[in-house]
Amino acid sequence: MCPGGAGGARPGRLTRVPPRSAPVPVPAMASKLLRAVVLGPPGSGKGTVCERIARRFGLQHLSSGQFLRESLGGGGEAGALAQQYLERGLLVPDHVITRLMMAELEKRREQHWLLDGFPRTLGQAKALDGICQLDLVISLNIPFETLKDRLSARWVHPASGRVYNMDFNPPHTQGVDDLTGEPLVQREDDRPEAVAARLRKYKDAAKPVMELYKSRGILHSFSGTETNKIWPYVYTLLSSRIPPVLPEEEH
Template sequence: MSSKSALLRSARLILVGAPGVGKGTHTERMLKRYPQLSSISSGDLLRENVRNKTPLGIQAESIMKRGELVPDTMILRLIRNALANKGWLIPREGVKPVTLNSAPPSAEPSNLPQDDIVNISPPLDAEYDHSEHPDASFILDGFPRTASQASQLDKLIPINMAIHVYTPTEVILDRICNRWIHPPSGRTYNTTFNPAKVAGKDDVTGEKLVQRDDDKPEVWKARLKQFEEAAQPLLEHYDKMGVLWRVEGGSSDEISPKIFAEFEKRFGA
């Protein structure tokens, strides 16, 4: 296989896997290998809109300041607008497109009920055409995480490949529990396969290494339980749609070539 591969049709992906399974690594490798593939991150879209004070960003910031979760409908609107701005999602005749740069509501955001976001852009169940051009290919990161969210996303744009990345629990646990970092630089060490020259010390500065809270066994096991409870219905949803594909391996280097092969079989030349 070549280092860069062209796509023949639009690929719309999500990666599903337990915390620490390497979804970020696989996403980076796929983006590098397939130039037509983009990453659409719900978290990045949310932060970008809050920073740019778009109507949805103002609304989202108000909700977060109250200590509440941003509703699924708002995340879907952010995704919808990002795809529409790229020309990958086109409102059908009679649906007036509205950009996120429209003037913000005149009322104070904190006084606006959540349903007022309906006035900022067309309803989510409006009819849209999605582009099948190979350049309209993306990995959707951070959403959906539940079957309910997936059902809502289906009304907007159909995912045509859901990759379930599986690594045995004991392998992930061994990997993350042995991971230590140097916070100022971000340098990462692993006592099993990439140890520091001096135990507990950064190779460059000699400063103390620390373990992230997320990497502590009890924290990771709690996150795994939450993931499994939400993931099973999500995986079943995409299995019923006929787009679920499972890949298993003990490391990213073992799994990535399998993903490339299957992905190119479905979307490549």
């Protein structure tokens, strides 16, 4: 487990993906803080599953992709660097994302957390090893055709990162975010050309990361085409490590 540290946790401005309704915070008094990661290809449902875990178990959810997208318009050095990669559906260099994520994790030393989209390469996994010992890695295995279909039907609310799908979880009113009423958009990298490149890159980079966590006995893989069918197993796994703050049934 990562040790807690002095200074307390400050909520980050950017990386926290706000769930559909406010999560119930888990007091950070437990001596063991949960360190979990969700791995999976683009569109596998990492964000959807993480949002549910965050709400049910009171964990902080940090999404590297959401973090990068939000930093694009900020005028900062990292955002400018990241933009050229994101536009082409490519991974940003390890040193860029690692620096950003490490800074965010440092702010959350005294909270349970769950990472979505990080680490994605062996280099990133090793950097994470340098600051903590992971307890749990969840891997989502979803067929390629399903991923393509989902990404083409995905709509997002850029400011919050809330994700919709026209079949699976449509917004109450077409084209607008449920909470703010602001317009939804399609991500540039959900275009078919970018999707294929993203899936290829993911596969190459993720293989050694999975092997590393498998060899440590902390990798838990879930296969299927529907998040709702995978979810009860994920919930049971998490429940064996941390007490839920909301029941499983409540979506």
